[in-house]
Amino acid sequence: MATTSKEIWIDGEFRPWADANVHVMTHTLHYGLGVFEGIRAYQGATGNVAVFRLAEHIDRLFDSAKVARMEIPFEPETLVKACLESIRVNDLKDCYLRPLAFYSDGEVGLGAVNPVRVSISSFPWGTYLGKDGLEKGIRAKISTLSRQHLGSNFLRAKICGQYTTSILAKREALREGYQEAIFLDSNGYCTEGTGENLFMIKDGVLKTPPERSAILPGITRNTVLTLARDHAEELGIEIREESFARDELLLADEVFLTGTAAEVTPIREVGGSTIGEGGRGPITTQLQKKYFDAVAGKIDKYRDWLAPVE
Ligand SMILES: Cc1ncc(COP(=O)(O)O)c(C=O)c1O
Numbered sequence: 288m289a290t291t292s293k294e295i296w297i298d299g300e301f302r303p304w305a306d307a308n309v310h311v312m313t314h315t316l317h318y319g320l321g322v323f324e325g326i327r328a329y330q331g332a333t334g335n336v337a338v339f340r341l342a343e344h345i346d347r348l349f350d351s352a353k354v355a356r357m358e359i360p361f362e363p364e365t366l367v368k369a370c371l372e373s374i375r376v377n378d379l380k381d382c383y384l385r386p387l388a389f390y391s392d393g394e395v396g397l398g399a400v401n402p403v404r405v406s407i408s409s410f411p412w413g414t415y416l417g418k419d420g421l422e423k424g425i426r427a428k429i430s431t432l433s434r435q436h437l438g439s440n441f442l443r444a445k446i447c448g449q450y451t452t453s454i455l456a457k458r459e460a461l462r463e464g465y466q467e468a469i470f471l472d473s474n475g476y477c478t479e480g481t482g483e484n485l486f487m488i489k490d491g492v493l494k495t496p497p498e499r500s501a502i503l504p505g506i507t508r509n510t511v512l513t514l515a516r517d518h519a520e521e522l523g524i525e526i527r528e529e530s531f532a533r534d535e536l537l538l539a540d541e542v543f544l545t546g547t548a549a550e551v552t553p554i555r556e557v558g559g560s561t562i563g564e565g566g567r568g569p570i571t572t573q574l575q576k577k578y579f580d581a582v583a584g585k586i587d588k589y590r591d592w593l594a595p596v597e
Contacts, residue, residue: 292377296369296407299361301376307406314390314401319448321389322351325482325547326370328409328596330380331584337593338374338384339547339582341367343506348386351444357403359388366407367594373409374596383412383548389447415548416466421575424555424567425466427480427544429533430456434470434478434501442501453481467544469536469557472501476530483546484508487531487539488524488570497528507545507578510592514577517588522570541568543575551575 295307315321324347328338345363352359359366370384385408393401416425432452435442440449456468460481469485470478478496479485484505486495493515498504515526536542540563542554551574553567562568567575581589 290410290412292379292382292408292410294373294376296373296376298404298406299365301373304408307408309389309404310392312392312395314392314395314399315447316389317395318397319446319451320355320357321387321447322348322355322357323385323387323445323447324348324351325445326384326386327412327547327582328374328379328382328384329582331582331593333584335584336374336380336596337584338370338596340506340510340592341370341594343509344547345370345386347445347506348388351441351446352388354441354444355446357388357390359405360403361405366405369407370409371594371596373407377409379409379411381411382409384409387447412548414550415546416544416552420466420552421550422567424553424562424565425544426464426556427467427469427554428460428463428465428558430468430470430481431459432456432468432470434472436473437501442503445503450482457481465558467549467552467554470501471533475532476500477533477536478502479505480544480546480549483544483549483552485536486511486543486545487536488541488568489535489539491524493524493526493570494529494531496530500530505546507547507550510581511545511551511574511578514574514581518573518577522573524570537562539563541571543568543571551578 294301324344326344388405390401391404460468472478479502537560542562544552553571555565
């Protein structure tokens with residue numbers, strides 16, 4: 288089903304969804320240098336809608352633009368307000384927001400620096416890896432493609448063109464009957480999914496690859512690490528940001544992915560090997576519940592993470 292809603296914010300104003308178009312000579316369309324974000328808003332327990340960690344997402348958009356040496360022609364506060372306004376204009380409840388900054392048409396060629404345009408689309412988007420996936424876990428495979436090398440990409444940035452590797456890996460996984468792919472880095476360490484961070488649990492130790500490794504340091508990763516650290520005693524776990532190889536992953540008791548789109552999705556199988564008991568493990572279940580409680584505003588301590596759409 289085609290993604291749609293009523294209006295898109297583009298270059299400072301709202302336009303009907305069908306009219307928010309670009310020229311085929313749009314520079315980013317040819318070469319991929321553009322930056323984007325993926326953000327979710329949730330209707331909370333009280334019926335109010337709030338955007339989850341909006342300021343952090345807009346900060347990351349500006350950080351991505353900084354490393355890409357792109358000048359976004361708006362202040363961060365303007366984009367924060369436009370995100371909230373976009374949900375109101377489209378009359379959305381649970382939804383996804385996609386800010387995008389891209390180079391327009393004008394000159395052609397790699398050296399061209401055309402004007403930067405910005406759009407914010409918002410639309411309803413259900414569970415990325417399926418409701419079943421959230422409850423029972425998904426099947427993932429190790430990608431035949433490696434995660435890009437830290438020396439030739441800016442992996443802390445969400446740069447459009449860097450996602451071609453993710454698309455190819457995702458399509459390979461889907462073709463082979465899996466729901467997601469996991470990238471190893473060039474040294475054989477597990478990094479992340481095509482658009483999610485990776486966690487494993489073994490004997491009460493929760494591990495995720497460190498920020499300095501070949502990953503996007505996800506905002507959901509940070510959220511889950513915070514939830515895990517704040518409830519470590521209750522969960523009976525120790526938390527380590529530490530690299531692990533494929534065999535360690537296969538021997539894990541529990542594995543899960545985190546991301547704005549994927550939320551907290553358990554992995555029950557990796558490339559034909561069953562993980563733990565082959566479902567959603569007990570610690571994953573508890574962390575997933577805390578995550579959904581936090582995004583719905585059910586935990587006072589984490590209310591600061593919510594930007595209400597008033
Ligand atoms: C490559 C990659 N890794 C991880 C993530 C998860 O990041 P976040 O939790 O900020 O959505 C994303 C999604 O933005 C991503 O594109």
